[in-house]
Amino acid sequence: MSINLAPSPLPVTLDDVYAARERLRGIVNATPLQPSRTLAAEVGAAVWLKPESLQRTGSFKLRGAYNKIASLSASERARGVITYSSGNHAQGVACAAGILGVRAVVVMPEDAVAAKVAATRGYGAEVTFAGTDSLQRQARAEELQRQHGYTVIPPFDDPAIIAGQATVGLEIVEELSDVATVLVPCGGSGLLSGVALAVRELRPDVRVIGVEPADAADAQASLAAGAVIEAERIETICDGLRTRRIGDLNFRFLQRYVSAIVAVPDAATLEAMRFLAVRAKLVVEPSGAIAVAALLQGLVPSLAGPVVAVLSGGNVDAGLLAKVLAEG
């Protein structure tokens, strides 16, 4: 047995990212880079926010979902797509499929929040219910896939999904040529993989840092161990980052391109959510505030500016936001 020391090629290249951007043109918003002088004063470096909360569907997920569905063959598109996420990815898939005229089925838990069901249906997807845990939903989705020939649209562990999310990284580098550090929320790692790929391939000197909840810090553990580690707990307020393990494909992008993973306690994330609403005038969900929490808490080692913090989404329950604002 010989040991191959050359890294195996990754299945997403910059060309794939540029192709994704062409597909997404006119479909997604090129979200603004918003300077935050308040944050800059706090951390002693220029800070820019990349609010994907202002993205269509309220999160970055549309980028990957649209790129994936638009990449399917005509016969796959004719048969339709299915997913079993109940959060931002479901809305991204529903919206993308609606735009492309593709049938979309979303399997949701029987106790799904009515607002999420309504939003997903609002984009034109069919919602079907199965049990209350994710294994039941996955089983139901696979059953429907076999019956109808649907294509499953995975949330993160897929080259076309990663290439779509990577367009966030392209926009950052093209708008802020002297960026030194990019902070990206990390759940399954689709966004982090894509952004890291695009940023580092264009600018190898930039540090890309993942940020995950301290109570679901499997990415940090995985990079330290050199293998994908499953989280023991995923009890975090960051509902977008409650992934038990990052994707195997994503792990390879993290190993190749990511400088560090920072873990943030939920209390700091809620404080950052409040900071963003009160000072930056942006509504973000907990997962979307976590990179700013890392900055406010001084958790990023050897921070070099200019810094970009990606705000991944804004789909927060109005009651939770009200509570966070009232308690400050």
Next chain:
Amino acid sequence: MSINLAPSPLPVTLDDVYAARERLRGIVNATPLQPSRTLAAEVGAAVWLKPESLQRTGSFKLRGAYNKIASLSASERARGVITYSSGNHAQGVACAAGILGVRAVVVMPEDAVAAKVAATRGYGAEVTFAGTDSLQRQARAEELQRQHGYTVIPPFDDPAIIAGQATVGLEIVEELSDVATVLVPCGGSGLLSGVALAVRELRPDVRVIGVEPADAADAQASLAAGAVIEAERIETICDGLRTRRIGDLNFRFLQRYVSAIVAVPDAATLEAMRFLAVRAKLVVEPSGAIAVAALLQGLVPSLAGPVVAVLSGGNVDAGLLAKVLAEG
């Protein structure tokens, strides 16, 4: 006595607006135009939001204040500036003066909100207190002006202020060439005057419409009467629009360039504030939500799209926002 039917020339031209933009370059954010597909579906026309809530200091006021102070002579700048607004204009003046290294004094009521005092001081201005009503503040400001030779920076009734606010209009027309209707909050009318001037001089076919609180609807009454009318009441939740009368100079811009003024009840404005936070993920103050309230309530007659709604600011008390979110 002969009657002169030719309109007298206004003291702000497009050239003044372009000059203001050059002064503001690198100082203010060119705020994004954000599409709102949800609003578009509600009103049956394409709708874009222009969130000056994302402007430095949290409102458009920095544009006019900076343009005014930067236009002063060296000796005027050496003596310093004074204002007696306690809201967004005070923060705009304080920030602009701080950037330009000009001494700024802000006269505030003795019962001023601590956060506003802190924010104004945070930009480097001196705060002095006088009584609890605006006449006492004005008297104190005039006394200080006589003593120290300060220049008063008025909130709206001034050519350099209007030219600064007009840069919002330039950005709209340059980014959205096919805009048909622009909705602008209306208090003293500095923003409305400037935006209307810039938009109509560049695109005479566009309708520019002012939006004011139904309980402080003096601009509507003034245009109807053909003379500046003082509001009987100014009891509105829109603290940025509690102006008893629009400026005499501003009135001439409204007569020349504004197609209509729409009056909106406070309840609708609070509903729009909630809509913007929950659906558009933007934190705006009540004054900043009023143009969207006019759209949501169907109050704009013969609405033609594409529509731009200017969100004038985001400096809302966290407790009020929490209350609005919790009650929805």
